[in-house]
Every structure is written in C-alpha cells, then in structure tokens.
Amino acid sequence: MRDVVQVDAEVIATRRVGAYHHITFVAPGVAELARPGQFVALSVGGDSSANLLRRCFSIHKVSPSGTYGGTVDLVISAVGPGTEWLSGLRAHDTTSMVGPLGRPFPLPKEPVATVLVGGGYGSAPLFWLAEALRERGCRVDMVLGAATESRLFGVVEARRAADGVTVTTDDGSMGHRGWVSDVLPAIIADHGVGVVYACGPMGMLKSVTDVAAAGGAVAQVAVEESMACGVGVCMTCVMPVAGNDGVTRMVRSCVEGPVFRGDRVRWDAFEGGVCRVPEDALGATAMRAH
Amino acid sequence: MRDVVQVDAEVIATRRVGAYHHITFVAPGVAELARPGQFVALSVGGDSSANLLRRCFSIHKVSPSGTYGGTVDLVISAVGPGTEWLSGLRAHDTTSMVGPLGRPFPLPKEPVATVLVGGGYGSAPLFWLAEALRERGCRVDMVLGAATESRLFGVVEARRAADGVTVTTDDGSMGHRGWVSDVLPAIIADHGVGVVYACGPMGMLKSVTDVAAAGGAVAQVAVEESMACGVGVCMTCVMPVAGNDGVTRMVRSCVEGPVFRGDRVRWDAFEGGVCRVPEDALGATAMRAH
Amino acid sequence: MATDTIGGFDASTELGGIRLPNPVMTASGCAANGKELQRFFDVAQLGAFVTKTVMLEPRSGRGTPRMAETPSGMLNSIGLQGPGIRAFCEQDLTWLKARGARVLVSIAGGTAGEFADVAAHLRASDAWDAVVGVEVNISCPNVANRGQVFACDPTTSAKVMTLVREQLPRDTPIIAKLSPDVTDIVSIAAAVLGAGATGLTMINTLLGVVIDTDLLRPQLGGLTGGLSGPAVRAVAVRAVWQVRAAMLAGQIPTAPIIGVGGIATGRDALELVAAGASAVQVGTVTFHDPSAPLRVRDELTALVRAKGFSQFTDVIGIAHERIARP
Amino acid sequence: MATDTIGGFDASTELGGIRLPNPVMTASGCAANGKELQRFFDVAQLGAFVTKTVMLEPRSGRGTPRMAETPSGMLNSIGLQGPGIRAFCEQDLTWLKARGARVLVSIAGGTAGEFADVAAHLRASDAWDAVVGVEVNISCPNVANRGQVFACDPTTSAKVMTLVREQLPRDTPIIAKLSPDVTDIVSIAAAVLGAGATGLTMINTLLGVVIDTDLLRPQLGGLTGGLSGPAVRAVAVRAVWQVRAAMLAGQIPTAPIIGVGGIATGRDALELVAAGASAVQVGTVTFHDPSAPLRVRDELTALVRAKGFSQFTDVIGIAHERIARP
Numbered sequence A, B: 001m002r003d004v005v006q007v008d009a010e011v012i013a014t015r016r017v018g019a020y021h022h023i024t025f026v027a028p029g030v031a032e033l034a035r036p037g038q039f040v041a042l043s044v045g046g047d048s049s050a051n052l053l054r055r056c057f058s059i060h061k062v063s064p065s066g067t068y069g070g071t072v073d074l075v076i077s078a079v080g081p082g083t084e085w086l087s088g089l090r091a092h093d094t095t096s097m098v099g100p101l102g103r104p105f106p107l108p109k110e111p112v113a114t115v116l117v118g119g120g121y122g123s124a125p126l127f128w129l130a131e132a133l134r135e136r137g138c139r140v141d142m143v144l145g146a147a148t149e150s151r152l153f154g155v156v157e158a159r160r161a162a163d164g165v166t167v168t169t170d171d172g173s174m175g176h177r178g179w180v181s182d183v184l185p186a187i188i189a190d191h192g193v194g195v196v197y198a199c200g201p202m203g204m205l206k207s208v209t210d211v212a213a214a215g216g217a218v219a220q221v222a223v224e225e226s227m228a229c230g231v232g233v234c235m236t237c238v239m240p241v242a243g244n245d246g247v248t249r250m251v252r253s254c255v256e257g258p259v260f261r262g263d264r265v266r267w268d269a270f271e272g273g274v275c276r277v278p279e280d281a282l283g284a285t286a287m288r289a290h
Numbered sequence C, D: 001m002a003t004d005t006i007g008g009f010d011a012s013t014e015l016g017g018i019r020l021p022n023p024v025m026t027a028s029g030c031a032a033n034g035k036e037l038q039r040f041f042d043v044a045q046l047g048a049f050v051t052k053t054v055m056l057e058p059r060s061g062r063g064t065p066r067m068a069e070t071p072s073g074m075l076n077s078i079g080l081q082g083p084g085i086r087a088f089c090e091q092d093l094t095w096l097k098a099r100g101a102r103v104l105v106s107i108a109g110g111t112a113g114e115f116a117d118v119a120a121h122l123r124a125s126d127a128w129d130a131v132v133g134v135e136v137n138i139s140c141p142n143v144a145n146r147g148q149v150f151a152c153d154p155t156t157s158a159k160v161m162t163l164v165r166e167q168l169p170r171d172t173p174i175i176a177k178l179s180p181d182v183t184d185i186v187s188i189a190a191a192v193l194g195a196g197a198t199g200l201t202m203i204n205t206l207l208g209v210v211i212d213t214d215l216l217r218p219q220l221g222g223l224t225g226g227l228s229g230p231a232v233r234a235v236a237v238r239a240v241w242q243v244r245a246a247m248l249a250g251q252i253p254t255a256p257i258i259g260v261g262g263i264a265t266g267r268d269a270l271e272l273v274a275a276g277a278s279a280v281q282v283g284t285v286t287f288h289d290p291s292a293p294l295r296v297r298d299e300l301t302a303l304v305r306a307k308g309f310s311q312f313t314d315v316i317g318i319a320h321e322r323i324a325r326p
Ligand SMILES: Cc1cc2nc3c(=O)[nH]c(=O)nc-3n(C[C@H](O)[C@H](O)[C@H](O)COP(=O)(O)OP(=O)(O)OC[C@H]3O[C@@H](n4cnc5c(N)ncnc54)[C@H](O)[C@@H]3O)c2cc1C
Pocket: A039, A053, A054, A055, A056, A057, A058, A059, A074, A075, A076, A077, A078, A079, A080, A081, A082, A083, A084, A121, A124, A223, A224, A225, A226, A227, A228, A258, C069
C-alpha cells in the first residue's frame, strides 16, 4: 500500500481567520492516510511559476469522506510569495499536493495528562491531536500563544477540543501577557502532565522542552525547518538530533521529523538564525578536513 | 502629452470565438490614444511568473468611453505558455498592459478603393481600420483567409464592416479553397484598388506585397516579428527594410513598424524561419570583420 | 539488460559499452539513494539511478540554512553529507541492487587519492554488479589547492581520472562530471577524456550567492552555494553543445555525454539530447515533482516518437546537423 | 551635481571621484539610447544612463531570431547593432546631454586599438561634458584570438584598459565590464584594475544555447547567446561578492563596483549592494517593465531608508561584516 500520494488538490473553501487563511482542499487519498502532526507539500504559482520549490503546511484537519471526497484543511500565514499566492486562491483553483509527509505525533500507550502548546498558526495541527488523545482517555490542556490576538489561531475551537485552555499574547491583547513558557510550569504541575506536545517557532520549542524537562514531562515538538522537497531527497532540512545510541546526526526533519523528542534536539547548535554542526556530530570530523 | 501608458488592465469579458479567445480589458488611457494597426504588450503569468517577457497583441477594437472607462479588445490564439495563460483569464483578473505601441496603418488622404487582407487572427485589427477608411469615403473589400474555418476570425463582423467580403480556407471548410493570394488579383482589378492592407503570417504578407505590386496597388503590411520588449529598447524585433534613401537597415518592427510598406521589406532575406542581414544593409560590412 | 520498446520505438541508449533501456536518470544529490523516491515510482524503471556523491568517510554536511530559492531555481550548500563509502555499499547499494536498479555511483574525494580509495571500496562491494558506471564528481574542493575545485583545472581533473581508472575494471564506464564555472569547458573535457574517462556529465551547479536582505548577510550558512534548476538550463545546453561540437570537429575524442541542468519536462530533456547528450539526468525539479524523473522519461520518449524517429539514438546531437545560419 | 535627498536620507553614491545623485542606472543594451524610455520616465533622474555598447563603425547586428525566452530570463544575440561612434556622438549623446542626463558610455572594439579609437572619438565630442564615465565592454569577441572574448583573458583585458586610458582625461572613470564566464573572475578584476580601470561592472550575460525542439536546431540565428534576467542574479551577486572580498582581503586594489544581473526590484538591487556594489544597473527587467529603472531607484532608496540607514553608502558591502558562519 502506498503511504503517500501526489494529487491535484482543488480548493473548495477559503476564509480569513485573524491574520491567517484557512483553506479546505479536496485531496483524495491524503485525508485517508494522514495522522496528526503530518504535513503536506504544495506547489505554488501555477504552471508558469518561477517558484520551483514546494511549500510545506501542517495538516489542520482531514475529513476522509466528505461530500466531495477526502478533504484536507490548512491554515496559512502569508509571509512570502508562495504563501501569498496560496492565500489568493479561490474556490475551484487547483494546485498539486504531496502528502501526507513526515512522522506524526506519537500517541501515549496509556492514558496520561497532556498539554498541547501552539505558537501562532502552530496550533493548527493540535486540535486533531487533542481529539486523538482524548479518545485514548488522556487529559488535554491547551496553551495558545502569539505575538498579538490576530495571530492566535483556534481559541474557540480549543475550548471544545481541550479540558483546559490558556491563552498568552506578547502584547496582552488577549489572555495572559507574556509567553507560553510563563504559564506552562503551573499547568504541568497542577495536572501531573506526562507529555507536552508543541508546535511553533524554534525558540518556543526550545523553552517548552526546558520547561517540560523541569516538570518531569516528555516534550514532543514539531519543528519547522526550511524545506526544499519535503520528501527526503534534498538534504536541506537537516538539524542535529541525538539518536537512541546517543550519537548526534544531522537528520532530515521532513522524513525523520517534523516531530522530535525535545530532549533529543541539539538546541545548543541553533543561534542567530543559523544552525551549526555540533563538533561531536557524526561526520563532523570529515567536514573539518575539507 | 504622453503617447503611451502602462496600466493594470482588468478583464471584463472573455469569450471563445472559433479557435481564439476574445478578451475585453478595461485599460484607461490606451483606448483614448490608440489607432488601427497599433498593438499592446501584456505581462503574463502573474506576480511569480517565470515568463519575463511581454506578449504583443494587435488591438482589435477600442471603446474610449465605455461604462467602465476605456476598453481594449484583443483576439488571442493560444500557442504557448503566455497566450495560454491569457486565454485562461477570468473576469476581474488583471495584468499589466503597455500601449498603444507601434505605428498605425497610414490612412489615404483621398478616397481610394482598398482591400484589407487578414490571415487567421490577423484580421483582428482590420475591422476598426475598415471603419476609419469608410469614414474617409474609401471602398473597403475584405479578404479573410485561414487554414480552416475555426481559424477564421470575424467573418460575420466583416459583412458589416466591408463593402465586399471574400473568405478562403486552405482546406475549403469555408469559402474558396486556397490562399488569399488566389482571390486578391481579381479584387484589385475589379475595383481599381489603390491600397492593400494586410496582417498575418510573413509568407502571406510577402505574397500580398507581390500581388499588390502586380496590380499597381501599394501594400501596407503589419508584421509579427518575435518581440522581447515591444517598446524599442531590446533590438530583438529587427528586420531588413529599405528607407526613403534606398538604404536597407535592420529596423525595429516594434517602433518603426509593425506596419511597413510591403515593397520596402527585404523579403529576400527571410528563409526557413530565419532572417539574415542582407549584404548591402547598413552596417553589414562591420559584422563580417568580427 | 532490458530495452524499453514502446510500439516499435527503441528508447535505449548506450554509455561506453553499457546499454541502458532508456536515457533518463536521476541527478546526483537530488534523489538521495533511492528509498525516498521508491514511494513515488519504481527506481528500477529509470535508465539508471545516480546516487548522492559519496566520499570515503561519513560526512555531516554543512550547517543550515542550506538553501535559498531563486527565480526558477535554487541555491544549495549541502556539503556532500553522506554515510561514507562503506555504509553506502552495505546499505544503499545493496538496497538498490535488490530492487533491480541500474546504479551510476557518484564518488568524490578531497584529494585525488581519496577518489581512488572510494573507487576501490566500491569495486570490492558485494553489490558491485548493480553498478553500471561510476560518475566522478570533480566539482568538489581540492584540499591541496586552497579548496579550488578539481574541475577548474585540467591537470588535477586528469589526475583524478587516472587514479580512479586504475581501481576499476577496464569495461566500467567512468563518467567525469564537469563544472560550468570555467573559462574553457572543452579543455577540461579534453583533459579528462585523455586521462581515461569514458564519458562526461554536464553540468554541475553554478557558483552563486544569495543575500538575505532582511539580515543583510549571505542567506546560506556556507556563504556560496550551487545554482541549479530551469534557470541554468541554457548554460547546460551550451556546455553540451560546445563539447559535442568539439567532438564533431575532431578536436577532442568522441565520447558519450550525459546532459543535466534544468530539465523539468521531456521537451527540456530533448534540448540537451539534440545538443549532444546520449542520456539526461533530472535534478532540482524532482523537489518540485517527486515523480519527475519517470515523467520526463515518458514525455521524452513520446516526444521523440511523435517526431517520427524509430529510435532514441537518432536524435542525439541532431541539432548540429540542422543549424540554420541566417 | 545634484544629490537625491529624501527626508534626510542621502541617496548619492560615488564612482571614482564622480558623485551620482543616486545609485541606479540602466544596463547597456537594455535601454537603447534614452529616447524610448523617456516616454515612460525622465532618464535624467537616474544615477546615470548607460548607453548601448557602441563600436567604431555602424553595425547591422545579427540576423534573427535574436532571442529566446528562458525560465526567469532570456537569451539574446543582438551582435552589437549600433550607429557607430560618430553618429552616436552627434545624435544620441547630444540628445542625452540636452535632457540633462548623466551618461556612462559603453564602448567596445574588435581589437584593443579599436577600443582606443572609439574612446578618442568620444573624447572629442561636443557632448563630452554629459559623460560621467566610460564603460568598457570587454565581453566582446577579440578578432585576433579566434573570437574568444577579451574578458576571458587577463592579458588582453588589461591591454584594452591601457589603450583606452591613454585616450581619456585622468579623472574620467573607466569602468571595465566583466564576463562571469571565467574560472577566476578575481584575476580578471586584478588585471584590469592594474591596467588603469577605475572600477568594475559585473556581470555581463552568461553564454547559453537554447534549442528549438520543434525544428531541432538552435533557436537563435547566432547559435549561442547571452543569458540574462533574474535567473542569473545569484551568479551576479557571487561575482560581486568574490571581487569585493578580494578587495577587503587586500588581494586586489579597492575600487567601486557596479552590480548588474537579474535586478527586478529594490530588494534585488540591495542584494548586489550588500555584496559590495556602489551602484546598480537594471537590464532585462526593463523589457518586462519599461519603468523598472526608476522604480528600482525608488524601491531601493525606500528600503535602505526603512532599515534605518541615513545614507546609501552605508550599506555598500555590508554583508561582508555580517557573515554568520554556522
Ligand atoms: C513541517 C512544516 C509545517 C508548516 N506548517 C505551516 C502551517 O501550518 N502554516 C503556515 O502558514 N506555515 C507553515 N509552515 C511554514 C511554511 O512552509 C512557510 O511559511 C512557507 O514555505 C513560506 O513560503 P513563502 O514562499 O511564502 O516564503 P519564502 O520565505 O519566500 O519561501 C522561500 C523558500 O523557503 C522555504 N521556506 C521558507 N520558510 C519556511 C519555513 N518556515 N518552513 C519551511 N520552508 C520554508 C520555502 O519552502 C521556499 O522554498 C510549515 C513549515 C514546515 C516545514
């Protein structure tokens, strides 16, 4: 059986949600195969596009058997040419979709209290995850953080999907003024949280990992490295992650991620928008030779 | 006063006509300035287009003061990425238009019998020209030719615009089976034609020029050379044309054309899809040196 | 080895004595080592599968960012990340062999001697019989020469070929992959063919820089990177054209050329073939469309057939016979 | 000479002792000689207007087709069509002078001596005082050397500079325009600066070929052509980066660089400036948008200002100070 498909996805609905565009695509096959935490890669710009590379988006939700066949929902923040083009799509426009891609969030075998932390549109894949966790009897708290109110996604949906919801904004325009890491320790402590799931900017994922460790919880973080192919063939999306054997390797976040155990990620290598190869990483010695 | 404008043109209507797409753009300024025989240059592919160069189209007609402001109508044959993209435009889509460009068909000072010859979509600019000629008291015959019926444009419109209409198709699917040059001599002779206007493929323009000369008429032909800029700055659209002084120069068909007197064009230089520089052309000697 | 025959059309091509059922390959570094693309199509259906350049030892590659998108292309600086030749043979080559793929193994070294060592390890592999040839990526920095790439200098390029040739059976095609960043690519082609290369792959990426205008610094961690994609196709066609022309003029020995650079469609592939390539590789566009290599095979075959040719080899270099000088 | 000052921001730049009110120019051969673009904007508003390369005698240029569109770029083979230096001075330069434009005159020759003759005629022109500098297009074929372009060889490039320098006043900036089609552009830069060039323009087009796959022959009448447009921008930025780095490292004399290649927007221009260019030229994109040169001037100025700089010259080469090595 195939575990990934490549389809012409047709837009059937598109709406603005705060600063984002929420788009529903008919994408037969993708919906049926996908699990929370996986993503899709879309072509942008149409047939004569100068933008060659696919753009990757977390799957917000899927409906394997809607009226139109399986649908896939994405939440898109317009930050550059590709996401702007996608934001301008109208009903019946189509674009090529490859997915589902990457490894989903691992679900705990036993019921355990969980917190789901979303930064900005990073909350997009968490509602679907919350559902799966609650089906397994897990308590689900959600923490949604953003710079400002319009950059929060899914606050209303969160109240339905989670047992408790906390909102933070940097500017205090909604919820607590501050960062998700300010409110997280108390939630972890109050509910005896076992697993923290997080999706959002790298800085946030690092601090969620630290806070989780301090609270005795495991962090599962979905990263967002710059990707050229999304399918594991280009080697542009790598980051240093320690394996079971303790050895750090430059692993592809598109196929070995995007979800990693937070404590395995070599956060020390990230600084100022670049990520260096740790000296102890496998194969780092050969790089120094030439 | 400016003689050319650069505007975001908005599609207000688009319809299929045989093998072609007839598109009406709102293009304030262009309509007001344009004269029959001039053309416009359109951007294709949208903001992230890999197709950098503009595509040029004869102006089919203009309405300087429609409900929406001035409009410009074009007739587009989808032959490659740019024309395909244009053919897919829908109402309210926009693209950048530069125009009017080039020199219009010169109108006779005195009433004189004329024939207007259009090959394929080459007839597009002729109806408007017919109107201007009839306003000046000229008799107008039209000859429309194409490979097959679906590639004719404006047969119905021609009956309204001209005093006589003759249709030819290579396959005989409509009108006379054969070429425009088959029917042209009789029309020239019958009406004592003074000027033959023609627009269409190069081969047709050459034979129209020959037939006109044989019948004692002047040929004014609108050429269609491959153009990169349309505004006279790239030097890609040149062709050998003799000047008043008898000297052949490689002149730009976008600014010194697209309309040339047929007997001034050095048809002998065109062969097999290329055009060489005639040995006697100005500056040909320097090319041989290096 | 099977030949792709479609309705009487013979799609096969030859590469220094080795017949391939069709002329379309992956490009090194744009297809990993097969498993990832196998999810989209059967890699054994390609003329050959070209592996990511492998060196002697495992390499972590460079830090990130490793890429920048450019108009109709991209810039990359991966830094030849890879498992090293031993792990490559045990895992990747073995897997490819089990799938029945024909493998063109891309190798490199920081010294001419390292190239030879890699070739020797490869030759000794249990999976050696899956190898239809060795592509020698000389567009990598020469440790001995201030990191200037081997491919910029005819002498160092030739030395690499000589040493690699010594390690491999006489009938193994050795294909030198050339860089377009040279004043005279014909002289490099002459040098490597003179030193034992069976054929040439052209082109590797062009050296480029992209500046991040928000941060006002180079966007790639490695400063410079390699430019690839449709943006560079005209340069690839030119390189193939020039070298083929030199062969036709008798200036350099005649040898098969593999064309690569900016191929997105069968039409694009035909440009390189008509300019003189006996086979083609699909690189960057695989990132846009993971099925691209097989799609290009089908489009190219259909196109050449539609033009009335009965065998693919009839169009190789055909544009040299049809020049229309105005 | 006026300086463009917008809300306290100083947009001016310097080119070998000549101050220009802003750093944006047309690129030679992409703007004809001014009249055509004057219909879209006032050419005197540009930092300088760069004219189409002129040679000694009138030239018809090549036959057609002269162009092929490529992904995010184009290929051209115009063949330096032009009126010859005398008619150029009488008509074009005189017209530009009357408009108040600052003119950077691009010249070429088939021999080093022809370059000098063209310079001498120019110097003698009545409109000489509109000339702010001479751009020497050495990317044209050297008759004496099998048509190899001057810019491929440091010695012939240097000879051209020496002879041109002799014909012009000491304070006239002479800008050598380099080709990217060389193995080591720094060595060419070193040669021309050593021979009297005041500065450098980088880059001219890349040599390319496009095959017409319907006719299976090269699409351009002249077979090969020059590749330009956004497709090549990363190569232009790289060339500017490398040469500027060599200046900063003291390997070659410090001199102003004019960046050109693929600029479509102010952001693109800033890439070249941050890599080391003191001024920029807008070429092929003018065909897409005839107002592009002036638009790029406005966008570039606004962008640099928005980043908090008070003068344009502060961002020249700034990326060299901000490298973030991972
Ligand atoms: C696994 C994953 C899930 C994502 N989920 C979402 C989501 O749900 N909603 C959303 O709005 N965005 C999401 N992103 C980010 C999104 O992919 C980028 O914002 C987008 O690619 C930017 O494209 P652009 O053309 O607008 O911007 P540009 O910056 O011009 O993009 C240029 C190039 O860089 C790559 N690139 C730039 N930023 C990123 C990035 N952050 N991640 C990956 N590639 C990048 C693009 O693919 C492209 O090749 C996700 C990224 C990843 C890797």
